[in-house]
Amino acid sequence: MTMYNLYGSEGCHLCEQALALCMLVIPEDQLNQVDIVDQETVAHESKTLVELYGVHIPVIEKLNREKLTKDNPKANQKLFWPFTVEQLIQLTQS
Secondary structure, X not given: OOOEEEEEOOOOHHHHHHHHHHHHHOOHHHEEEEEOXXXXXXXXXXXXXXXXXXXXXXXXXXXXXXXXXXXXXXXXXXXXXXXXXXXXXXXXXX
């Protein structure tokens, strides 16, 4: 099963819009909402989430099916806001 991270932060109205779009395309059990302020890092990134996405949220990331590590981040695909339902569909089908 393919998993997705939706990076955002509490109180971000764009993040709420992105979540609504994601819920149209991605099953809820495959979508992890990640607050970039509350959760400082993820295993497959070397920088903090605020450093990576602080001025770009919301960001949706399709996670690699292989084990993700700092040495193996290559297959993750990301969409930066603004993105459309059509782009989300393409992301899920790639």
